[in-house]
Amino acid sequence: MSESIFIGAGEGGADPQRLNLRLANRHGLIAGATGTGKTVTVQGIIEGLSAAGVPCFVADVKGDLAGLAMPGSPLAKMHTAFAARAETIGLDWRYRDTPVQLWDLYGEQGHPIRTTVSEVGPLLLARLLGLNAVQEGVLTIVFHVADQDGLLLLDLDDLQAMLVHCAERASELTNSYGHVSKASVGAIQRALLQLRSQGGARFFGEPALNLSDFLQADDSGRGIVNILAADRLMAAPKLYATFLLWLLSELFETLPEIGDPDRPILCFFFDEAHLLFDDAPAALVDKIEQVVRLIRSKGVGVYFITQNPIDIPDAIAGQLNNRIQHKLNAFTPRDQAAVRSAATTFRASPGVDVAAAITELKIGEALVSLLQPDGAPSPVTRCLVRPPASRVGPLTAEERAVLLATDAIGAKYDQAVDRESAAELLAARAAAGAEERAQAAGGQAADAREKADAKATRAAEREQAASPWNQAIASATRAGGSSIGRQVANELGKQVFGSRRGKAGGGLMGTIVRGVLGGLLRGR
Incomplete structure (x- = not known):
């Protein structure tokens, strides 16, 4: 294995530029306007890293980088020009392929890549969903409650169920964690619907990506290049940026500290790097800056690829030590500012007017400054x-199919797994609660029926006990309103209730008989 890889040279091989592998984890920048040769430069660097045993990850925005899997052809017009360039710079060059693994968040042009909602976390997810600060705070509470209740957030269904659960407990949670408004929950739910419409739901779930699958070499010791199909993904730029940031964060949190190894364990290439920072809140930029600064000691080199170097925030650009600058245009004030900014980032070299050269470079030509073995940037x-x-x-569809069927990953990630998590557990709790309420309602109905039956029984008993009294009323009524009727009533009262109560009863009966009879008599 070599200690450096060849980047380029002048006419006749003058001033060869080599990337020192021991310092390749000090990150880099590859910049230039559209059509100036950035993609070809990236492809050549990746080939060199792979040959040196360094695995790589790169997002294939235009679909061209997948060609790494196939050797070039002398019949291709571009490769004829490449052969001439190789001869000009004295490069011993021949056509060959590079070992690759193909990935795709949508699972169409490569193996699916998934992670869980919990692993992405509220900060990156809020960025992905375009939430404001208040909504991000509510989302953070949702994650916290899920952790407290032991509810796994694996996919978007889990997050949706958890949002509904927290909305139902809004008053309780507001007292414990701060204001949880149903309006904020509704805004998050609408953002989730938009994410689903972009196919983002495929990114969340299991089996989750095992990062060790990105750190492999083939049988000959060449580092495997992991190529993410990003042509469709570019239509969802926030998903693209969030995925790459999540992947970088996972590498940082998972890999052990190893200092400065003889060669990186992985080189990570961010194409269209400006998408990482467009509309990014300050907290997120700070997080990226921290990860880029510290991941070097994990043996990971990060290379940003962008059209304009001023797209990279200064705090991050200051850590990009290996620089390759292709042509920049100077048509607008912003372009001119970019040229001046780029010119000041290089170590001066006698006889090179950097600002002028940046606007004069040919396709495939670049200004290069790489770290030397002593750690200083080269002129x-x-x-x-x-x-x-x-x-x-x-690649053709047939070539992709063959590569997918024969690589080391196989069918490991092809089938999604839906194990019990927040959505299922909350649904089970809701069903159990509904059953308990139904049972309680059934018990109350039974109690009501028992009470009604008891009341009816008591009424029947009273009716039966009062039947002699009713018979007396009937007799007295037939007897009319005469004194004979009153005497009959008193006598019946004595027989039914006893002599003492009979008197009272007879008096009451007399009153009732008079009333009834009086009406009848008036009717006559």
């Missing part, structure tokens, strides 16, 4: 960049 050098030996262009 800026204008050179032709090494051409790739693999195909520059997309």
Whole structure:
């Protein structure tokens, strides 16, 4: 294995520029306007890293980088030009492939990549959903409650169920954690619907990606290049940026500290890097800056690829030590500011007017400054960049199918797994609560029926006990309103209730008989 990889040189191989592998984890920047050769430069660097045993990860925005899997062809017009360039810079160059693994968040052009909602966390998820500070705070509470209640947040269904659960407990949670408004919960739910419409639900779930699958070499010791199909993903730029930031954060949190190894354990290439920082809140930029600064000691080199170097925040750009600058245009004030900014980032070199050269570079030509073995940046050098030996262009559907069927990953991630998590547990709790309420309602109905039956029984008993009295009323009524009727009533009262109560009863009966009879008599 070599200690450095060839990047480029001047005419006849003058001033060769080499990337020191021991310092390749000090990060880098590859910048230039559209069509100036950035993608070809990235492809050549990845080939060199792979040949040196360094695995790589790169997002394939245009579909061209997947061609790494196939050797170039002398019949291709571009490769004819590459052969001429290789001869110009004195490069011993021949066509060859590079070992690759193909990935795709949508599972269409590569193996699916999934992670769980919990692993992404509220900060990155709020960025993905475009939430404001208040809504992000509510989302953080939702994650906290899920942790407290032992509810796994694996996919978007789990998060949706948890949001509903927290909305139902809004008053309780507000007292404990701060204001949880149903309006904020509703806003988060609407953002989730938008994410689903973009296919983002496929990113969340299990089996989750095992990062060790990104750190492999083939049988000959070449580092495997992990290529993410990002052509469709670019239509959802927040999902693209969030995924890459999550992946970088996971590498940082998972990998052990190893200092400065002889060569990186992984080189990570961020294409269209400006998407990482567009509309990013300060807290997120601080997080990225921290990860980029510290991940070096984990043996990971991070390389940002962008059209304009001023797209990278200063706190992060200051950590990008290995720099390759392709042509920049100077048509607008912003372009001119970018040229001046880029020129000041290089170590001066006698005879090189950096600001002027940046606007004059040809396709495939670049200004290069790389860390030297002593850690100092090399003086800026204008050179032709090494051409790739693999195909520059997309794979066919048949080629992708063969690669997917024969790589080491196999079917490990192809089938999604839906194990019991927050959605299922909350649904089970709701069903159990409904059953308990139904049982309680049934018990109350039974109690009511028992009470009604008892009341009816008591009424029947009273009716039966009062039947002699009713018979007396009937007799007295038939007897009319005469004194004979009153005497009959008194006598019946004595027989039914006893002599003492009979008198009272007879008096009452007399009153009732008079009333009834009086009406009847008036009717006559």
